Amino acid sequence: xxxxxxxxxxxxxxxxxxxxxxxxxxxxxxxxxxxxxxxxxxxxxxxxxxxxxxxxxxxxxxxxxxxxxxxxxxxxxxxxxxxxxxxxxxxxxxxxxxxxxxxxxxxxxxxxxxxxxxxxxxxxxxxxxxxxxxxxxxxxxxxxxxxxxxxxxxxxxxxxxxxxxxxxxxxxxxxxxxxxxxxxxxxxxxxxxxxxxxxxxxxxxxxxxxxxxxxxx
Numbered sequence: 001x002x003x004x005x006x007x008x009x010x011x012x013x014x015x016x017x018x019x020x021x022x023x024x025x026x027x028x029x030x031x032x033x034x035x036x037x038x039x040x041x042x043x044x045x046x047x048x049x050x051x052x053x054x055x056x057x058x059x060x061x062x063x064x065x066x067x068x069x070x071x072x073x074x075x076x077x078x079x080x081x082x083x084x085x086x087x088x089x090x091x092x093x094x095x096x097x098x099x100x101x102x103x104x105x106x107x108x109x110x111x112x113x114x115x116x117x118x119x120x121x122x123x124x125x126x127x128x129x130x131x132x133x134x135x136x137x138x139x140x141x142x143x144x145x146x147x148x149x150x151x152x153x154x155x156x157x158x159x160x161x162x163x164x165x166x167x168x169x170x171x172x173x174x175x176x177x178x179x180x181x182x183x184x185x186x187x188x189x190x191x192x193x194x195x196x197x198x199x200x201x202x203x204x205x206x207x208x209x210x211x212x213x214x215x216x217x
Contacts, residue, residue, distance in 0.1 A: 004181030012200040024211040031152035041210035043100040109202040127192035131199030
């Protein structure tokens, strides 16, 4: 049987292709992204991460196995601390006002993951949270292959998500969710895939909003 992560990635691969081809990502890579667009992105990401962090710990509480619970909670703690430090650096560098109201996309994405957690099904909750982890790591790794680093004001952002240590931790998370999927029935497994694909779509829309300044959906 195919790994669930292989099936889920196949389902969402077209959206991922749109993400790495988006002008926000391409201009981030060469450093030409406008400061205003990056400010809009960071302001919304601050709002998103506040809720996402709480949801990560809520999911950790759903895990029965003590070692898995500890591993995921440590992953969440380290990841959120790293992102917060990077955000603080960018906020100071660009004078970003981080008290914006949530965009339609930000609010919808947070509602999506919150609803998945409230199902009480840890497999579904895990799948809904995975895109933010996995997609950012894949984008970060991709950017490290194409980015202009010298003089790029966004190099710390690229380094954060393409980091080898972060990538290794993401591999552990993918292995963990594959184990959950292996034990799930077909209906749950299908719902996991739907949740993941929907989350990847929100990731695209998040960057698209940052670039365009309005929601297209």
